[in-house]
Amino acid sequence: MKHQSASALYRLSESIQDVQIQQRLSKIVVIVLLVVSAWILGRLIWQPFTSESITQWQPKPSNNRSSNVGSSVNLTELQNGQLFGQYQEQRKVVEKPKVQDAPKSQLNVVLVGVVTSTNPDKNLAVIANRGKQVTYGIGEVIEGTRAKLYQVQQDRVIVDNSGRNETVMLEGLKYERSEPRQVAEPPPVSQDKLEQIRDEIRQDTKQVFQYVRMSMVKNGNDIVGYRLSPGKDPALFKAVGLESGDIATQINGLDLKDSAVMGEIFKNLSELTELTLTVERDGQPYEIYIEL
Numbered sequence: 272m273k274h275q276s277a278s279a280l281y282r283l284s285e286s287i288q289d290v291q292i293q294q295r296l297s298k299i300v301v302i303v304l305l306v307v308s309a310w311i312l313g314r315l316i317w318q319p320f321t322s323e324s325i326t327q328w329q330p331k332p333s334n335n336r337s338s339n340v341g342s343s344v345n346l347t348e349l350q351n352g353q354l355f356g357q358y359q360e361q362r363k364v365v366e367k368p369k370v371q372d373a374p375k376s377q378l379n380v381v382l383v384g385v386v387t388s389t390n391p392d393k394n395l396a397v398i399a400n401r402g403k404q405v406t407y408g409i410g411e412v413i414e415g416t417r418a419k420l421y422q423v424q425q426d427r428v429i430v431d432n433s434g435r436n437e438t439v440m441l442e443g444l445k446y447e448r449s450e451p452r453q454v455a456e457p458p459p460v461s462q463d464k465l466e467q468i469r470d471e472i473r474q475d476t477k478q479v480f481q482y483v484r485m486s487m488v489k490n491g492n493d494i495v496g497y498r499l500s501p502g503k504d505p506a507l508f509k510a511v512g513l514e515s516g517d518i519a520t521q522i523n524g525l526d527l528k529d530s531a532v533m534g535e536i537f538k539n540l541s542e543l544t545e546l547t548l549t550v551e552r553d554g555q556p557y558e559i560y561i562e563l
């Protein structure tokens with residue numbers, strides 16, 4: 272009987288301890304909840320007052336004015352802004368007057384060949400000096416000298432030798448002073464006309480042979496070359512420096528004595544951007560450049 276009473280007292284003691292622990296835990300939880308609630312309530316109360324001191328983000332000012340609603344558009348700035356690139360007026364090529372009376376040069380150089388173009392500034396000269404051949408453009412200094420290439424003509428070049436114009440004749444030709452013609456020369460070819468012809472050739476490259484006619488020349492059964500003559504408009508023919516009766520022997524380095532060459536040229540003509548003709552005139556070779 273005493274043993275049962277002791278067991279009951281022990282269980283009652285444990286129950287009391289469990290209740291006390293639960294009460295303590297409940298108090299702790301309540302305290303934590305009260306603290307959290309107080310913190311949240313404080314944030315809600317003070318938020319309207321503290322938010323005014325926060326600096327709002329503002330975009331950085333730009334040098335260019337933006338077109339916001341209500342602001343006026345500055346058309347002057349837009350026009351001067353070059354949004355689509357800067358317009359450059361196409362300059363027309365102004366041909367320098369041909370030098371007529373430059374004395375023979377004493378430079379120890381040999382003019383091997385010339386290449387003339389519709390644009391005189393793109394003319395070239397092949398000059399040999401000390402056994403070395405170099406191709407020079409307008410304004411370039413001839414290696415081994417102080418002279419600059421000033422002008423390219425069909426049978427000679429004019430060099431600027433320390434401010435003095437001098438003549439270098441094409442190899443094999445005798446120097447003759449070129450006196451101004453007394454007869455009226457034909458008017459120069461219009462650059463607008465040339466540009467119109469170029470546009471037509473760009474659209475259809477084969478049109479170049481409508482302006483430069485070619486007829487086969489044979490010696491027996493052998494092809495010598497192709498005789499050239501102006502086509503439906505002589506403007507391009509004259510502008511590149513061709514003369515009626517010139518005989519083309521090469522095109523872009525291909526030998527026209529080969530009967531298969533012309534067929535190959537016509538086949539690939541649409542892919543070409545230029546034609547370099549080697550022509551014979553009075554027994555002398557000349558290089559003629561035609562830009563397509």
